[in-house]
Amino acid sequence: MISVLDLFSIAAIAGGCFFYLAGTVGLLRFPDAYTRLHALTKADNLGLALVVIGLLPQMSGLLAAAKLVLVWLLVLLSSAAVAQLIARSARRQGGGQ
Amino acid sequence: MTTVVGAVIVALLLWLALWTVVARDAFLAVAGFVVYGLLLSLVWVRLAGIDVALTEAAIGGGLTGALLLGAVGRLRGTEAATAAERPGPGLRALAALLALAVTAALMLAVLSLPDPAPTLAPLVVPNLQSTGVGNPITGVLLAFRALDTLLEAIVLVIGLIGVWSLAPDHAWGGRPGLRYQADPDGILAYLARVLPPIGIVIGLYLFWAGADHPGGKFQSATILAAMWMLVQMAGLSDTPRSDSGWLRLGIVVGPLAFVAVGVFGIPAAGAFLAYPEGWAKPLILLIEVALLPTLVLVLALLMNGPPSRHGDAR
Numbered sequence: 001m002i003s004v005l006d007l008f009s010i011a012a013i014a015g016g017c018f019f020y021l022a023g024t025v026g027l028l029r030f031p032d033a034y035t036r037l038h039a040l041t042k043a044d045n046l047g048l049a050l051v052v053i054g055l056l057p058q059m060s061g062l063l064a065a066a067k068l069v070l071v072w073l074l075v076l077l078s079s080a081a082v083a084q085l086i087a088r089s090a091r092r093q094g095g096g097q
Numbered sequence: 098m099t100t101v102v103g104a105v106i107v108a109l110l111l112w113l114a115l116w117t118v119v120a121r122d123a124f125l126a127v128a129g130f131v132v133y134g135l136l137l138s139l140v141w142v143r144l145a146g147i148d149v150a151l152t153e154a155a156i157g158g159g160l161t162g163a164l165l166l167g168a169v170g171r172l173r174g175t176e177a178a179t180a181a182e183r184p185g186p187g188l189r190a191l192a193a194l195l196a197l198a199v200t201a202a203l204m205l206a207v208l209s210l211p212d213p214a215p216t217l218a219p220l221v222v223p224n225l226q227s228t229g230v231g232n233p234i235t236g237v238l239l240a241f242r243a244l245d246t247l248l249e250a251i252v253l254v255i256g257l258i259g260v261w262s263l264a265p266d267h268a269w270g271g272r273p274g275l276r277y278q279a280d281p282d283g284i285l286a287y288l289a290r291v292l293p294p295i296g297i298v299i300g301l302y303l304f305w306a307g308a309d310h311p312g313g314k315f316q317s318a319t320i321l322a323a324m325w326m327l328v329q330m331a332g333l334s335d336t337p338r339s340d341s342g343w344l345r346l347g348i349v350v351g352p353l354a355f356v357a358v359g360v361f362g363i364p365a366a367g368a369f370l371a372y373p374e375g376w377a378k379p380l381i382l383l384i385e386v387a388l389l390p391t392l393v394l395v396l397a398l399l400m401n402g403p404p405s406r407h408g409d410a411r
Contacts, residue, residue, distance in 0.1 A: 077291065084284040 005057040012054030019047030033090040041083040045076055103143060110136055123176055127165040134158025147311035148234040151303075155319035163326075163400060217241075229378025231309035238313075239381045243370045247355045250388055253395045254352060261339060264403040270340030274401030279332040289331030296324040304389060314385050318392030325397045339404040344394065351391030355384050 026039025052072040059065040113136060117129035134157040141150035172179075184192075218233075221241060225233055228240040238246045261273070279285045300320035307313030328334050337344045358380050362371040372380050 074295065077288070081284050081288040088284075 009054040009058055012050045016047040016050030016054060019043045019050065023047060034087055037083045037087055041079050045079060048072055048075055106136065106140060106143070110140065121180065123169045123172060124166075127162060127169055130165065131158050131162035134162060148232070148313065151311060151316045155316045159323070160319055160396060160400075167400065167402065227377060228372075228381065230381060232307060232311065232313075234311070235307050235313055235381070239384060240372065240377060243355075243359075243384075247352065247359065247370070250352045250355060250391060254348060254391065257348065257395045257398055260399060260403055262403075264339075264405065268404045268406060270338060271404045271406045272336045272338050273398055273404045274329075274336055276335060276406065277330045277332045279330065281332070286331045286333060289327045289333050293324040293328060296320055296327075300324070304385070307385070308382075314388050314392055318389060318396055321389075321393045322397035322400070325393065326400055329401075336398075336401055339398075347390045347394050348398075349391070351384075351388035354387030358384055 020043070023039050023043030026043060027036050030036045030039055049072060052068055055068060056065050059068060110133065113129055113133045117126050117133060120126040120129055134153060138150040138154040138158065141147070141153055221233055221237060224241075225231075225236045228236045230236050230239070264271075264273075300317045303312040303320065304314055304317035305312075307317070329336060359370040361380075362373070363369055365371075365373040365376075
């Protein structure tokens with residue numbers, strides 16, 4: 001017996017997995033550091049967002065759900081900042097090859 | 098389904114371990130090691146060892162990885178020379194044989210373990226309530242096996258003394274590590290302003306939750322030390338001088354308090370590190386609170402390395 005919420009979770013998490021896959025394909029296929037960073041940070045953050053949204057209805061309480069959202073926000077903050085730092089260091093070394 | 102996931106993780110772990118060993122470039126080997134640590138913590142989660150998983154992710158992957166990265170940075174200049182002198186085939190074969198022998202011996206030891214494995218867990222569970230803490234890991238670490246934890250804390254302090262003693266004479270007592278320069282309006286400075294307040298709350302939460310849930314001083318101290326390192330690396334604050342009295346007091350306060358509690362146990366409960374009836378919880382809390390600054394300072398200062406700058410010279 002699958003409820004509407006479960007269906008929603010499955011759809012959102014499957015969508016998240018698709019974006020993770022797309023990000024990984026981009027990481028492997030794109031030609032230089034900047035485009036690879038672009039693929040990783042954009043696609044993976046969207047993937048994580050979808051996975052978190054999909055998991056929210058499955059959490060046992062409001063506090064657990066809030067922790068999940070906090071994890072997502074922290075990953076968002078750190079991956080955005082680290083992508084900037086890696087890109088800057090790639091530019092300093094020249095070309096991002 | 099879960100068996101498939103488990104098998105995939107194990108295969109990935111073995112492949113990653115092999116890759117880390119054969120990687121020619123030291124930086125790549127460290128990168129492989131960090132990923133290996135994160136994957137290993139996933140294995141611990143699957144084995145329901147959340148405490149171990151947290152420690153593995155924080156110390157095994159995070160802190161050890163960062164320390165190794167620092168070592169790679171220092172070895173950069175000599176790496177090409179080291180790679181050029183390849184040992185002879187005989188020596189390499191001998192090393193491979195030794196490594197395989199150790200692996201085989203470990204595998205045999207694991208396979209010949211009695212089933213069920215010898216365990217003291219059934220003894221711990223009924224006696225846990227006498228310690229006043231709900232998390233069995235914390236109970237074991239700070240009541241039943243407190244001596245191990247005490248020695249661990251002392252070993253960490255001795256490790257830091259070892260690192261500091263590598264300082265050149267003229268830098269002794271100076272500030273450890275580099276003075277980091279970063280763009281004050283850059284993204285690193287921004288991160289170092291936004292993240293630490295959140296990180297400090299999460300670190301203290303893990304510390305407090307350790308009494309009844311997975312967590313504890315080690316995981317908490319790693320996060321707090323990381324926040325401190327972030328602030329340093331963004332150039333927002335400098336490392337304190339290594340001859341500062343406050344710094345040294347903070348480093349030794351944990352082991353000192355631990356030993357004091359242990360000695361207090363001799364007249365009060367009849368043995369070193371024994372807790373008198375009803376006093377277990379407050380004494381454990383006292384030890385944990387005293388150990389926290391020690392761990393934060395030692396972990397962060399290990400990252401900084403030996404004192405290298407005197408005075409305020411940059």
